[in-house]
Amino acid sequence: MSRCTSKFVRKNVNMIFKCLILNLLWKYTFSEYTFDIKYSDVPVDHFTIQNKTFKLRYLINGDYHVKGGPVFLYTGNEGNIFMFAQNTGFMFDIAPVFNALVVFIEHRYYGESLPFGNQSNTPENLRFLTSSQALADYVHVIEELRKTYFATILTNDTLPVVSFGGSYGGMLAAWLRMKYPTSVIGAIASSAPIWYFRNMIPCEKFYEIVTGVFEKFGTAQCTNIIKASWEILRNVTKTSSGMKHLYETWRICETFGNATDVEKLVDWLSDIYVNMAMTNYHYPTNFIVPLPAYPVKTFCDKLVSLNSTDPLSTLANLGKALTVYTNYTGSTLCNSINSTSKYLGEYTWDYQACTELVMPICSTNKDMFETQPWDEKKYSEECSKKYGVSNSRPDWIVSEYGGKNLKYFSNIVFSNGMMDPWSCGGVTTNISSNIWAVNITDGVHHSDLRSADPADTNYVIEARKFHVKSIKKWLNMF
Amino acid sequence: MSRCTSKFVRKNVNMIFKCLILNLLWKYTFSEYTFDIKYSDVPVDHFTIQNKTFKLRYLINGDYHVKGGPVFLYTGNEGNIFMFAQNTGFMFDIAPVFNALVVFIEHRYYGESLPFGNQSNTPENLRFLTSSQALADYVHVIEELRKTYFATILTNDTLPVVSFGGSYGGMLAAWLRMKYPTSVIGAIASSAPIWYFRNMIPCEKFYEIVTGVFEKFGTAQCTNIIKASWEILRNVTKTSSGMKHLYETWRICETFGNATDVEKLVDWLSDIYVNMAMTNYHYPTNFIVPLPAYPVKTFCDKLVSLNSTDPLSTLANLGKALTVYTNYTGSTLCNSINSTSKYLGEYTWDYQACTELVMPICSTNKDMFETQPWDEKKYSEECSKKYGVSNSRPDWIVSEYGGKNLKYFSNIVFSNGMMDPWSCGGVTTNISSNIWAVNITDGVHHSDLRSADPADTNYVIEARKFHVKSIKKWLNMF
Numbered sequence: 001m002s003r004c005t006s007k008f009v010r011k012n013v014n015m016i017f018k019c020l021i022l023n024l025l026w027k028y029t030f031s032e033y034t035f036d037i038k039y040s041d042v043p044v045d046h047f048t049i050q051n052k053t054f055k056l057r058y059l060i061n062g063d064y065h066v067k068g069g070p071v072f073l074y075t076g077n078e079g080n081i082f083m084f085a086q087n088t089g090f091m092f093d094i095a096p097v098f099n100a101l102v103v104f105i106e107h108r109y110y111g112e113s114l115p116f117g118n119q120s121n122t123p124e125n126l127r128f129l130t131s132s133q134a135l136a137d138y139v140h141v142i143e144e145l146r147k148t149y150f151a152t153i154l155t156n157d158t159l160p161v162v163s164f165g166g167s168y169g170g171m172l173a174a175w176l177r178m179k180y181p182t183s184v185i186g187a188i189a190s191s192a193p194i195w196y197f198r199n200m201i202p203c204e205k206f207y208e209i210v211t212g213v214f215e216k217f218g219t220a221q222c223t224n225i226i227k228a229s230w231e232i233l234r235n236v237t238k239t240s241s242g243m244k245h246l247y248e249t250w251r252i253c254e255t256f257g258n259a260t261d262v263e264k265l266v267d268w269l270s271d272i273y274v275n276m277a278m279t280n281y282h283y284p285t286n287f288i289v290p291l292p293a294y295p296v297k298t299f300c301d302k303l304v305s306l307n308s309t310d311p312l313s314t315l316a317n318l319g320k321a322l323t324v325y326t327n328y329t330g331s332t333l334c335n336s337i338n339s340t341s342k343y344l345g346e347y348t349w350d351y352q353a354c355t356e357l358v359m360p361i362c363s364t365n366k367d368m369f370e371t372q373p374w375d376e377k378k379y380s381e382e383c384s385k386k387y388g389v390s391n392s393r394p395d396w397i398v399s400e401y402g403g404k405n406l407k408y409f410s411n412i413v414f415s416n417g418m419m420d421p422w423s424c425g426g427v428t429t430n431i432s433s434n435i436w437a438v439n440i441t442d443g444v445h446h447s448d449l450r451s452a453d454p455a456d457t458n459y460v461i462e463a464r465k466f467h468v469k470s471i472k473k474w475l476n477m478f
Numbered sequence: 479m480s481r482c483t484s485k486f487v488r489k490n491v492n493m494i495f496k497c498l499i500l501n502l503l504w505k506y507t508f509s510e511y512t513f514d515i516k517y518s519d520v521p522v523d524h525f526t527i528q529n530k531t532f533k534l535r536y537l538i539n540g541d542y543h544v545k546g547g548p549v550f551l552y553t554g555n556e557g558n559i560f561m562f563a564q565n566t567g568f569m570f571d572i573a574p575v576f577n578a579l580v581v582f583i584e585h586r587y588y589g590e591s592l593p594f595g596n597q598s599n600t601p602e603n604l605r606f607l608t609s610s611q612a613l614a615d616y617v618h619v620i621e622e623l624r625k626t627y628f629a630t631i632l633t634n635d636t637l638p639v640v641s642f643g644g645s646y647g648g649m650l651a652a653w654l655r656m657k658y659p660t661s662v663i664g665a666i667a668s669s670a671p672i673w674y675f676r677n678m679i680p681c682e683k684f685y686e687i688v689t690g691v692f693e694k695f696g697t698a699q700c701t702n703i704i705k706a707s708w709e710i711l712r713n714v715t716k717t718s719s720g721m722k723h724l725y726e727t728w729r730i731c732e733t734f735g736n737a738t739d740v741e742k743l744v745d746w747l748s749d750i751y752v753n754m755a756m757t758n759y760h761y762p763t764n765f766i767v768p769l770p771a772y773p774v775k776t777f778c779d780k781l782v783s784l785n786s787t788d789p790l791s792t793l794a795n796l797g798k799a800l801t802v803y804t805n806y807t808g809s810t811l812c813n814s815i816n817s818t819s820k821y822l823g824e825y826t827w828d829y830q831a832c833t834e835l836v837m838p839i840c841s842t843n844k845d846m847f848e849t850q851p852w853d854e855k856k857y858s859e860e861c862s863k864k865y866g867v868s869n870s871r872p873d874w875i876v877s878e879y880g881g882k883n884l885k886y887f888s889n890i891v892f893s894n895g896m897m898d899p900w901s902c903g904g905v906t907t908n909i910s911s912n913i914w915a916v917n918i919t920d921g922v923h924h925s926d927l928r929s930a931d932p933a934d935t936n937y938v939i940e941a942r943k944f945h946v947k948s949i950k951k952w953l954n955m956f
Contacts, residue, residue, distance in 0.1 A: 045525070045526060046525070047523070047526075047610045048525075048608060049604070049605040049608060049833045050605055050867075127527040128526050130526060130527065133525060139878075180877075180878075181880070181886035182880035183877065356527070389528075389529070392529050396524075399661065402658075402660035406660075408660060411886075
C-alpha cells in the first residue's frame with residue numbers, strides 16, 4: 001500500500017500562527033499572506049437524503065481582491081490545507097493581475113475538516129470519503145461564497161471561479177470543472193494523474209520515470225548501486241546482526257527486528273527515491289522535507305563517492321547518502337520508517353487508495369527498484385485486512401470521470417513536469433481547443449504552482465504564462 | 479403535496495405477459511415488441527464506500543438492432559418501466575433508421591427495482607432515492623451493456639448511447655448527458671421541466687397554462703364555471719348533507735365526511751384538470767387514463783351544456799362532466815380520490831418532491847383554480863410530517879445541475895409542447911449550437927415521444943425529424 005500512497009504532494013510546514021478570535025473567524029499568517037479562516041456546514045453525505053453536517057475549513061485571502069474580480073479556488077488534497085496554501089505561491093503571484101480573491105478549501109477527512117471529529121478514521125465513518133463527496137463540498141462552499149461572503153461585494157450572484165490544484169488536488173480541480181462546469185469556469189490541473197487507473201496506463205511507467213531521473217541527474221553508476229542494493233538489503237536483514245547493523249547505521253527510530261519491519265523499510269526507501277525525483281527542483285525547497293537544489297544529483301554524487309564492495313559498508317554508505325533527504329538540516333535525531341510525512345493524512349489517504357483511487361504500480365528489471373508485479377488481488381486483500389473494505393468497483397473512476405474520453409469537456413489546462421513520475425498518468429497531449437496539455441520539459445511535481453523563483457527555467461515560466469492566458473480567455477467567455 | 483405530485487406522466491397499462499424463464503431472463507411482450515428482461519446488481523449507494531447492491535430491472539429490444547448500431551436508452555421515471563416502454567413508441571419508430579438497440583431502465587424505488595424489497599418505502603430506506611443515484615444506476619447499466627451484453631456483438635468497448643426521456647425521465651435524460659457526457663453522446667429530453675425549481679420560474683405559470691388550454695379548447699364559459707365551482711364546493715361541503723350529496727353524485731369510493739377529505743377532493747379535482755390539459759392529445763389515448771381526442775374540449779362541451787345555477791346541481795353536473803376523464807370506458811365503478819394512478823409510485827414520488835425535487839406551484843385569481851399561494855415553509859412542514867424529512871438544501875438541484883446556465887453542456891434537445899403546463903419549467907429557447915429547444919406549438923406532454931399517429935400535426939412531425947437529425951449529428955461526432 002505505502003508504495004502507492006506516499007508519492008503525492010508531501011509538504012513540510014513551519015507555521016507561524018497569529019490567532020485572534022473575530023466572530024468565529026481566525027486570522028492566520030505565514031510568509032506575507034494573511035488568511036481568514038472560515039468553516040462551512042457541509043452535508044456529511046451530499047447524495048442521499050439526510051441532514052447531518054460537519055464543519056469544512058477554508059481559507060480566504062483578499063489582499064489582491066477588487067470588486068468584480070474572480071475567485072481563485074484551490075481544491076485541497078490529502079492533507080492540512082495550510083500546507084497547500086503555503087506551497088501554491090503561483091495563485092498569489094497572479095492574483096494581482098486578475099484582482100482575484102484567493103481561497104483554499106480543505107479536503108474532508110484531512111486537517112481539521114473531520115466529519116466525525118476524532119472518530120473520523122474508523123472504517124464505518126470513513127465511508128463518506130470519496131472524490132464525489134469532496135467535489136460536492138467544494139461546490140457547497142462556492143455557493144456559500146456567492147451568497148454570503150459576496151452578497152455585499154457583488155451586485156448579483158454571478159461570480160467566476162477558477163479551480164487550481166496540484167497532484168490529487170489537480171485531479172479534483174479538473175474533475176470539479178468536468179462535473180460542475182457552471183460552478184467553475186475553468187481549471188488549472190497541475191501534475192494531475194487523472195488517468196492513473198486500471199487499464200489506462202502500463203503499471204511499470206512510474207518507476208521507469210523515477211529511474212530515468214536518477215540516470216539523468218545522477219549517473220548510471222548511481223542507479224546500478226541502487227538496483228544492486230535491494231538484494232544486499234534482503235541478505236543482510238536475514239540475520240539479526242545484519243538487522244542491528246542497519247538499525248544503527250540508518251538511525252531507525254522504531255524497533256527493527258522482523259520481516260514486516262524489512263518490508264516497511266523497503267517501502268520507505270522506495271518512497272524516498274520517488275519523493276526525491278518528484279521534488280528534484282532547480283532550487284532548494286521545503287516541500288516534502290527540506291532539500292537542496294537537485295536533490296537527486298546531490299544524493300547520487302554522495303552515493304557514488306562512497307561506493308564500496310562490502311555488503312555492510314554498501315548499506316551503511318547508502319544510509320549516509322540518504323541523509324541528503326532525511327537530514328538535510330542536520331536536525332533529524334532518527335528516521336521513522338512508518339511515515340514520510342507528519343502533516344499529511346497518510347492513513348486516510350491509504351483508505352482512498354484502497355477504495356476509490358486504486359493506482360496500479362509495478363517495477364520490472366528495467367528500473368532501479370526491487371522487482372514487484374502489480375497484483376490487484378493481493379492489493380485488495382491487504383486493503384480488506386487494514387480497513388475491512390476494498391475497491392469493489394474497479395472501473396468506477398473511469399465511469400464517473402470519463403476515462404480517456406475528454407472531448408466533451410472544456411476549459412482545463414493539464415500541466416505536467418516531464419521529469420515527474422506522476423506525468424505518466426497525466427494528460428500530456430492536447431485533447432481539443434478547450435482541453436490543453438502543457439508539458440514542462442524539465443519540470444517535476446507541479447513546479448508551475450510554486451512561487452516564481454530566480455532559478456525557474458523558461459519551460460516553467462512559459463507554462464505559467466499559458467495558465468494566465470487561459471484564465472483570461474475563460475474570463476472573457478464568462 | 480399532491481398538487482405537485484400527480485402531474486407527471488401517468489400511464490394506464492394493459493399488459494399481456496408472456497413469461498418464460500431463460501437463465502434469470504424473462505421475455506415480455508406487448509403490442510408488437512418483445513423485451514428481454516434483465517437485472518443489474520447496482521450499488522445501493524454509489525457515492526460512499528459500501529458493498530450493498532440491489533437488482534435494477536431493465537428491458538432490451540433488439541428487433542431493429544444491427545451490429546454497430548447505437549443504444550437508444552430510456553431513462554426511466556417514477557413508475558413501472560413497462561409503462562414507459564409502452565408509451566414511447568417514437569424510439570421504436572426510429573430504431574430501424576439507426577439499427578438501434580432499444581433499452582428501458584427502471585428508476586430505483588419504482589416498479590420491481592426496490593433496493594430494500596417491500597421495506598423500501600420506510601423513511602430510513604428511502605434516503606438513497608435521489609436523482610444522482612439514479613443517474614449513476616444508468617451509467618452502471620451502460621457499462622454492463624458495454625462489457626457483457628455487447629462483448630459478443632461489438633469488436634471493442636465503444637458504444638454510442640443516446641438517452642431519451644419524457645417528463646421527469648426527460649430531466650434525467652438531460653442530466654445524464656450533462657453529468658456523464660462520456661456515457662451518452664446526446665439526449666432527447668422531452669417535456670423536461672429542468673428549471674421548475676426555486677427562483678427559476680414564477681410559481682403561477684403552471685396553472686395559467688392549464689387555464690389557457692381550457693379557454694382555448696373549451697370556452698371562457700367553461701373556465702368561469704370551474705372558477706366558480708371551488709366556492710360552491712367549499713360551501714356545500716360545510717354540511718353533512720352536502721358532503722353526502724357530493725359523495726353520491728361523484729361516486730366517491732372512500733368514506734367522505736371530514737375537512738381532510740374535502741382537501742383531498744380539491745387536490746384530486748385540480749389534478750384531473752391538469753392531467754386533461756397535459757394529455758389533451760389530438761387523438762384518443764390510453765396514457766394516464768383512457769381518453770377521447772381533445773379531452774378538454776369534450777369535458778368543457780359537456781360541462782357547459784349541463785350548466786345550472788343551483789349549487790347542488792352545479793356540482794352534480796361537474797361530476798357528470800368529469801366522467802369524460804374518470805369513466806371514458808364506462809367501466810369505472812367508483813372514483814378514488816386518493817390517487818389518480820395505480821401504476822405509478824405516488825408515495826415514492828411524493829418523497830422525491832418533498833426532498834430533492836421541490837417544485838413551487840401556486841394559483842392566483844388569473845387562473846381557474848382555487849387561489850393558493852406557494853408556501854415553502856408549510857410545504858416543508860407537511861413533508862416532515864409525512865416522511866420525517868424535507869428539503870434541507872433548497873438550492874441543491876441548481877448547484878448540482880447548473881440551473882439556467884447550460885452553455886457549457888452539449889448535445890441535448892429539449893422539446894416542449896407549448897400547450898403542456900410543464901413547458902413553463904422547460905428550456906424553450908436555444909442555448910447554443912449544441913443545446914436546442916424545440917417548441918411544438920400544439921403539443922402537450924411529450925407528444926413527440928409517442929408513436930407516430932395519423933392525427934399528428936406538422937409541428938410534432940417536424941419535432942421528431944429534428945430529433946432524428948440531431949441523433950445523426952451526434953453519431954457523426956462520435
